[in-house]
Amino acid sequence: MTDRIVSWHCNPSVPRFTPPPGAVDAHCHVFGPMAQFPFSPKAKYLPEDAGPNMLFALRDRLGFSRNVIVQASCHGTDNAATLNAIAKSNGRARGVAVVDPAISDAELEKLHEGGIRGVRFNFLKRLVDNAPKDKFLEVAHRIQPFGWHVVVYFEAAILEEMRPFLNAIPTLIVIDHMGRPDVSQGPDGADMRAFRSLLDSREDIWTKVTCPDRLDPHGPPWDDFACAVAPLVADYQDRVLWGTDWPHPNMEKATPDDGALVDIIPRIAPTADLQRKLLIDNPMRLYWPEETKSSS
């Protein structure tokens, strides 16, 4: 592995859009710090440290209240860095783990106590060496008693071949970054139509309307993303999540300005009602359900 990379903006702007109080950044990661939490020997990229203090400073700068920290592939199946960040958050972060399918029930229990509420299955060949569907399904069954959900990351090209696997998952499913559609095809393009058909196949498939920087080939201000994604948010408003994706793994050649990313929110969720669902109600139901039960 060569030099460590910096994939985030070093001086992000303060957004013009003010998130509603209690807003959740429901997709972000931490890297290290490496001296305490070494990266996996199988990591496909080696980043500089982007630890909890940096994440919480960004949360405050952007006007968010909470984070959902998704275990990044560079940390493999050792969730210590993610758990460390959650522990340092004063209850303002929860997480999604990546686990070795051989994990014991006692270890799953420990992850739950540490604030983990889901497991991630990653199918991107550039990020992981293998993605054993049969083992993942076993894990999906074993997490059911904890009330966790499954987060799946795949690309649009394999959506159809993913269907039987997704159908067999017994828990709620969240699809990362909408399964990476080509947003330049527009809201009615082939990729968006296929993705909508997947959402229509099960009411408990949710998605993250994230990563304009990864998905919009024309770059900021990400007009193609806004145009393709706004109708999706309106039509599936009770099952969409939003996140920064900070520290933007592998985006070192085009690090997005996090303030500008936040400013896309009112373009994809134009009303206060949609913004509250996207940024508060939906993520709270998944990650802090105990705080929402009394009011529902």
Ligand SMILES: O=C(O)c1cc(C(=O)O)oc(=O)c1
């Ligand atoms: O597209 C990516 O490179 C990417 C990588 C990771 C990770 O390394 O975990 O997470 C993401 O959400 C996106």
